Amino acid sequence: MRIEVRNLTKRWGSVTAVDDVTLEFDSGGFTTLLGPSGCGKTTMLRMIAGLEEANAGEIRMDDRPVFSSAEMINVPPGRRSLGLVFQSYALWPHMTVFQNIALGLARRGVRGSDLARRVREALERVRLHGMEGRYPSELSGGQQQRVAIARMIAVEPAVLLLDEPLSNLDAKLRLEMRAELKRLHHDLGMTVVYVTHDQIEALTLSTKIAVMDHGRVLQYDEPDVVYRSPATRFVAEFTANPVMNFLDVEVTQQGTVTMPGAFALTADGPALRPGRYLLAVRPEDCRVFENAMPGAVPFRVYADLSAGPDQFLQVRSGDVQLTVRTERRVRVSSDQEVHISFVGEHLHFFDAGTGEKVTR
Amino acid sequence: MDRERPVALAAVRAARWAGRRFVSPQSLLAALLLVVLAYLVVAPLFAVVTTSLTWQSGDTRFAGPDIEVGRFTLFHWQRVLNSELTRNLIVLPMARTLTVALGVMVIVTVVGGALAWLVVRTDVAFKGSIATLAVLPYVLPSWTIALAWLTLFRNQGVGAPRGFLEYALGWQAPEWLVYGGVPIIIALGIHYFPFGYLFLSGALKNLNTELEESADVLGLSSWQTLTRITFPIIMPAILSVLLLAFARSIGTFGTPAILGLPARYYVVATQIYSLNLTGRASQAYVVALALMAIAAVGLYINFKVLGTRKSFELVSGKGGRSRIVALGRWRVAAGAAVLLFLVAVALFPLLLLVWSSLMAHQGDYSLGNLSLRHWIGAGTPGINDGEPGVLRNPLNLTAMWNSIRLGLLGGAVCGILGLLIGYLVARVRGSLVVRLIEQVSFVPMLIPSIAFGAIYLSLFARGGLLAPALYGTFALLLLVTVGKQLPYAARAGISAQMQVSKELEEAASVLCIPWHMRFARILFPLTRPAFLAGTLIVFITTMRELSLYIMLVTPRIRLMATQAFWYTEVGFRQLADAFTVMLVVVILVVTGLVNLLNRLSGGRVRSVS
Numbered sequence: 001m002r003i004e005v006r007n008l009t010k011r012w013g014s015v016t017a018v019d020d021v022t023l024e025f026d027s028g029g030f031t032t033l034l035g036p037s038g039c040g041k042t043t044m045l046r047m048i049a050g051l052e053e054a055n056a057g058e059i060r061m062d063d064r065p066v067f068s069s070a071e072m073i074n075v076p077p078g079r080r081s082l083g084l085v086f087q088s089y090a091l092w093p094h095m096t097v098f099q100n101i102a103l104g105l106a107r108r109g110v111r112g113s114d115l116a117r118r119v120r121e122a123l124e125r126v127r128l129h130g131m132e133g134r135y136p137s138e139l140s141g142g143q144q145q146r147v148a149i150a151r152m153i154a155v156e157p158a159v160l161l162l163d164e165p166l167s168n169l170d171a172k173l174r175l176e177m178r179a180e181l182k183r184l185h186h187d188l189g190m191t192v193v194y195v196t197h198d199q200i201e202a203l204t205l206s207t208k209i210a211v212m213d214h215g216r217v218l219q220y221d222e223p224d225v226v227y228r229s230p231a232t233r234f235v236a237e238f239t240a241n242p243v244m245n246f247l248d249v250e251v252t253q254q255g256t257v258t259m260p261g262a263f264a265l266t267a268d269g270p271a272l273r274p275g276r277y278l279l280a281v282r283p284e285d286c287r288v289f290e291n292a293m294p295g296a297v298p299f300r301v302y303a304d305l306s307a308g309p310d311q312f313l314q315v316r317s318g319d320v321q322l323t324v325r326t327e328r329r330v331r332v333s334s335d336q337e338v339h340i341s342f343v344g345e346h347l348h349f350f351d352a353g354t355g356e357k358v359t360r
Numbered sequence: 361m362d363r364e365r366p367v368a369l370a371a372v373r374a375a376r377w378a379g380r381r382f383v384s385p386q387s388l389l390a391a392l393l394l395v396v397l398a399y400l401v402v403a404p405l406f407a408v409v410t411t412s413l414t415w416q417s418g419d420t421r422f423a424g425p426d427i428e429v430g431r432f433t434l435f436h437w438q439r440v441l442n443s444e445l446t447r448n449l450i451v452l453p454m455a456r457t458l459t460v461a462l463g464v465m466v467i468v469t470v471v472g473g474a475l476a477w478l479v480v481r482t483d484v485a486f487k488g489s490i491a492t493l494a495v496l497p498y499v500l501p502s503w504t505i506a507l508a509w510l511t512l513f514r515n516q517g518v519g520a521p522r523g524f525l526e527y528a529l530g531w532q533a534p535e536w537l538v539y540g541g542v543p544i545i546i547a548l549g550i551h552y553f554p555f556g557y558l559f560l561s562g563a564l565k566n567l568n569t570e571l572e573e574s575a576d577v578l579g580l581s582s583w584q585t586l587t588r589i590t591f592p593i594i595m596p597a598i599l600s601v602l603l604l605a606f607a608r609s610i611g612t613f614g615t616p617a618i619l620g621l622p623a624r625y626y627v628v629a630t631q632i633y634s635l636n637l638t639g640r641a642s643q644a645y646v647v648a649l650a651l652m653a654i655a656a657v658g659l660y661i662n663f664k665v666l667g668t669r670k671s672f673e674l675v676s677g678k679g680g681r682s683r684i685v686a687l688g689r690w691r692v693a694a695g696a697a698v699l700l701f702l703v704a705v706a707l708f709p710l711l712l713l714v715w716s717s718l719m720a721h722q723g724d725y726s727l728g729n730l731s732l733r734h735w736i737g738a739g740t741p742g743i744n745d746g747e748p749g750v751l752r753n754p755l756n757l758t759a760m761w762n763s764i765r766l767g768l769l770g771g772a773v774c775g776i777l778g779l780l781i782g783y784l785v786a787r788v789r790g791s792l793v794v795r796l797i798e799q800v801s802f803v804p805m806l807i808p809s810i811a812f813g814a815i816y817l818s819l820f821a822r823g824g825l826l827a828p829a830l831y832g833t834f835a836l837l838l839l840v841t842v843g844k845q846l847p848y849a850a851r852a853g854i855s856a857q858m859q860v861s862k863e864l865e866e867a868a869s870v871l872c873i874p875w876h877m878r879f880a881r882i883l884f885p886l887t888r889p890a891f892l893a894g895t896l897i898v899f900i901t902t903m904r905e906l907s908l909y910i911m912l913v914t915p916r917i918r919l920m921a922t923q924a925f926w927y928t929e930v931g932f933r934q935l936a937d938a939f940t941v942m943l944v945v946v947i948l949v950v951t952g953l954v955n956l957l958n959r960l961s962g963g964r965v966r967s968v969s
Contacts, residue, residue: 051866078872090863094885103881104871148867155871 001062001081001158001191002027003048008057010043010215017043018054019215025193026208027062030185032194034202035212036238041195044212045161048193049084050077061159082159083152087167089144091136097123097147098132104155122154123147125184142173149184159191166201178204199239203227211235228346233355236280236348245286245322247279248352257347259320272358278350283312285346286324289339290332296339301332315340385875390784390793396777397800400843403827405803407819412436412645419642436642440650450647453631454654460544460616460627461609467549468605469598472556478698479557480564482685485695493702498554499947500710501904501921503614504940505547507928508709510618511716511937513538520622521933522723524712539623547615550705552608556601563597603662607655611808613907614921618928629810629907636814636911645818648811655806710944717938734934744932750939756923760942762834763920764950767902770841771895777846778853778894779887783879786857787865798850805847809907816840817911832914844908845898852897856890857883892958896951903947920946 003025010018018040025031033041046052048059050066053074059067066075077084092100101119110118123129126146136144145165152160162181166174182205185192196202202209203223210220211234219231230236236244249259251272257279289296299315299322306312311326315338324340332338349358413434415427423435440449475494478484497505514520517532518539525531536542571593575585591598613629620630628651635644687694720731720743732749733740739748750756781801788794804812816839820830830836860883868878884891906921913922920943927936 049870051869076872077866077870078874082870084867084870086863086867088861088863090861090867092864092867092882092886094882103868103873107871107873107877151867152870 003159003191003193004058004060004063005044005048006058006060008044008047008054008059010040010047010052010054016215018047020057021215021217023210023217023220025191027191028189029207030182030192030194030205031208031210032196032202032206033210033212034196034199034238036197039212040215041197041212042163043215045084045163045193045195048159049082049161050075050080051084080159081157082161083155083157084161085145085148085152085163085165087164089136089148089168091144091147091151093136095135096132097128097134097136097139100136100147101151101154104151108155118154122150125153125187126150126180141169142177145169145177146180153184153188153190157190159193162192162194164196165194166196166198174201181205199241203239203241211238213238229357230280230348231357233278233280233350236350240282243283243323245281245283245324247281247320247322248276249279250274250276272349276352277358278352278355280348280350281322281342282346283323283325284327285343286322287341287343288313288324288326288330289341290330291339293339293341296341298337299340301334301336301338303334304332313338386784386788389780390788390791390797393777393781393784393797394793397797397846400839400846401800401803404815404819404843407827408645408649408815411818412642412649414642416642418639421639436646440643440646449631449635449643450628450650453626453628453647454650456541456625457610457628457651458654459541460548461606463541463545464548464552464609465602465605467545468553468556469560469601471549471553472558472601473560473598475553475557475698476561476564478694480561482687482694483691484687484698485692486699487695490695490698490702493699493706494557495554496702496706497550498552499900499944500551500706501614501906501924501940501943502548502551502612503618503906503925503928504713504944505550505705505709506543506615506618507716507933507937507940508712509543509547510538511712511933513543518622524725527723527725535623539619540625543619544616544625544627547619548609548612551615552605555604555608559597559601559604560594563594567593599662599665603658606658607806607808610651610655611810611812611907613810613910614925617925629808632810632814633910636817641814641818641821644814648808648814651808651811652806655808659806710941713937713941717934717941719934722933734938744935747932747935750935750942755918756920756939759918759920759923760946762837762917763903763943764946766834766837766841766919767899767950768895770838770845770902771898773838773842774845774849774898775853775891775895777842778849778851779857779884779891780853781850782853782855782857782887783883785854786860787862798854801850802847804844807844809844809905810910812844813840813908813911816843831912832916834917836912837909837917837919840908840912841898841902845901849894849898852890852894853887856887860886892954896954899954900947900951903943903950 005021005023005025008018008021009016021040021044033044035041043052047054047067054067054069056069057067058065058070061080065071065073066080067073092103095103098119101122102115105115105118119132120129123131126149128143128146128150131139131143131147136147139147145168149160149165165181166177169177178201185205194202194205203226206223208220209223209226211218211226211231213234219226219235221229221231226235227239230239233246237246247259249257251257251274253274255271287296292298297317299317299320302314302316302321304311304313305323306329311329313324313326313330313332315322315324322340330338350356351358413432413436415423415429415431415433415435417429419427419429419435422439427433439445443449475490479487479491479494484490510520510523512524513533514523515526515532515538516522518535520538523533525533567590572585572589575589580588611629613633616625616627616630617633619625620627626634628647632644632647632651635641635647715725717734718730718732719725720729720733720740731737733743735749736751737749738752739746747753781797784794785798807815816836817831819827820836820839822829830839864882864886865878868882873881904921906925909919909922910925913919918926920939924936924939924943927933927939
């Protein structure tokens with residue numbers, strides 16, 4: 001089911017939680033709303049679910065308006081054919097797993113052996129068969145999570161909304177649940193809208209990511225595009241893995257990128273108008289050489305942060321600090337001189353004032 | 361036609377929109393509760409004020425025949441507040457009421473505090489028994505202690521039958537010890553000190569002892585720690601205790617009636633009663649309004665002080681280890697002394713009543729005088745005017761049935777209203793209407809019981825369009841019960857609903873489960889323990905409540921409490937004692953049954969996140 005959101009605005013008193021957002025969620029897609037807490041992503045999700053009423057705008061599901069401030073339409077949550085998995089799971093603690101899943105089905109007229117079969121199928125989907133008789137308090141966090149999902153997919157909604165479903169799980173379980181979610185999306189072919197503040201989750205799971213901040217969507221693209229070509233300084237910073245290097249640079253008349261007091265490089269980057277810019281480089285887009293190379297800038301090793309196969313180096317030159325990542329191991333010691341060059345096509349230039357991406 | 365269609369369509373849509381917006385279950389519920397509260401709280405308050413400001417039919421006695429009933433007049437206010445009768449009508453009773461309240465506050469805080477400290481913070485012996493006995497006086501009807509007091513101290517010197525002390529020791533207690541302020545303060549103090557014990561032991565348990573230990577480490581003396589650290593931190597609890605003792609004792613009727621009226625020692629509560637009894641209801645309402653004003657001032661002061669101290673409440677929370685004071689060789693002695701005291705004030709009065717109820721003739725404590733005639737006798741000419749025993753009087757059984765169904769029904773209605781109010785407050789935060797509902801539901805708390813009864817009398821005695829003449833019906837008793845107990849039920853309901861995450865309900869609404877099913881299947885099961893506890897508290901309170909009902913019962917509809925008081929009033933002392941004992945038994949039996957039923961039907965109620 002395709003979901004269209006048009007000019008949606010939600011205010012809490014004087015605070016604007018969602019600010020004139022227009023978005024289209026592809027049918028069968030896995031769309032993630034990514035952003036820091038308070039960016040309006042959960043409010044967006046709750047408005048799509050119908051649990052929150054927008055002040056202005058329109059929401060359409062397969063061209064059927066489910067909310068429209070102009071046409072005075074607001075379809076209640078239960079009639080929007082969607083499921084919602086809460087961050088807290090919101091399992092009914094006084095009901096068994098079976099009862100938790102059966103309530104929504106019973107409401108839809110499913111009875112008797114049909115009911116038992118549908119509950120069992122839903123539980124098998126989340127790989128929890130045989131747990132029907134347990135109470136939520138007798139389940140682990142990960143199992144509760146699966147029951148919460150089973151409860152919603154049992155009624156076969158066209159859209160599944162997930163609100164930070166993995167944030168209460170430990171790191172190992174989170175990895176496992178990511179795989180389960182991806183599999184579930186693949187098997188059921190539902191439209192999924194997913195809310196998270198974790199960029200790795202977003203990049204791993206999504207077919208499309210909407211990066212949000214202060215109630216606005218800053219970029220809406222496929223994960224790869226978001227990562228490779230962030231639209232603003234904020235997107236670059238928020239999707240960093242683990243960090244993004246930011247440098248205040250100046251582009252000269254000749255097209256040379258200089259950082260006053262640190263370096264000058266003739267990057268094969270975009271032809272930019274001369275002026276001040278903010279340059280962002282991901283750690284993996286830096287090359288490290290032990291010896292001087294043309295186009296490489298000398299730095300001193302501040303600390304070697306290697307862990308396992310990944311080698312991260314923190315290097316400094318004057319006030320400038322970079323985090324770089326190398327694929328092949330380089331033997332370095334603190335204070336040793338190394339030479340760093342940037343891979344030209346992965347340099348991101350942002351307007352020093354607005355933080356918007358600058359194109360040639 | 362065609363040109364009109366878009367308009368019609370828009371109108372339909374607008375109606376649907378408005379319908380969805382304003383007739384949501386929550387809005388409907390809010391509207392409903394607003395009406396209920398207006399009926400239970402606002403209308404009676406309005407009625408009492410207007411009645412006190414208009415001529416009533418009975419007023420010709422005071423003002424001559426040419427008054428116009430229903431016309432505005434300041435006569436009643438003038439008579440109470442500014443006439444030659446003012447001193448006796450209100451000044452003296454008010455001064456006595458405040459004196460009694462002050463005395464009760466001191467006893468409740470000191471006795472309750474000392475017990476709480478001993479149980480929570482020392483290694484005193486017999487802790488378990490102390491903790492159990494310390495709550496008992498509050499479970500007994502408030503006038504039990506008063507009746508026991510008279511059985512003990514009355515004597516022929518004050519014109520009463522012989523009491524136990526006169527019989528056993530030949531000692532005649534002076535009149536000030538038998539009737540009046542001193543015994544009233546002591547009897548009420550004994551009845552209410554469990555409040556102090558419960559509140560203060562709770563505060564002491566929650567007090568993080570690391571705060572005190574820090575003071576110790578810094579070299580403060582024990583006394584300095586107590587006065588500089590402990591007291592300030594538990595101040596909110598102390599203030600709550602003081603307020604509760606104050607609010608309850610100014611509105612209580614039974615004890616001052618039993619221990620004050622024989623010596624014409626009138627407090628405000630008994631004054632309201634007797635004014636009403638002698639056809640001066642309007643003046644009674646003026647006095648009742650004055651009492652409410654005093655209660656409101658007390659509440660306001662408490663809010664003021666608590667408001668600035670509120671941050672201390674955050675200090676409590678999860679207490680660390682308790683710092684136990686070792687009493688050493690005083691451990692057993694102190695425990696025994698406390699136990700003796702508690703037996704004397706809690707168990708002994710009850711036993712005295714049982715004994716007294718078994719005496720054929722008053723004042724004769726010999727074994728030969730023991731008899732069951734006041735329980736099951738058909739009535740002996742010459743003793744208590746031949747009144748039959750309490751179990752032989754069909755009126756008493758009706759009264760018992762009335763009391764039980766009033767308590768259970770009132771408790772259930774209160775419990776449901778409390779849960780609904782709690783639901784609105786917890787779910788629809790910030791709405792003005794909901795805040796109004798919350799505020800109004802707490803108003804009855806600052807209306808003393810006797811005044812609350814008077815208010816309902818003024819509204820429902822005459823009968824009108826919205827308030828039928830319910831005087832003398834069970835319905836009125838139910839209404840007044842629900843109105844008076846609503847604040848406590850609302851508080852319990854709010855705290856119960858606050859503990860249920862709103863996402864539990866939202867998950868159901870996403871699954872298209874309608875509101876009534878969400879309430880029945882999810883919210884109610886999760887808040888059921890709170891509902892039952894609330895129902896039970898209202899039941900116990902209702903069973904032994906006298907002040908609220910004393911002006912509302914009629915010969916047609918009696919309650920156990922009012923019946924016991926009637927026995928006292930007409931001087932059938934053994935019957936009063938017997939019936940009071942029976943009331944205690946009924947409370948204990950029904951409480952036990954409700955608990956048992958709950959346990960048998962007990963669904964598995966698990967932690968509510």
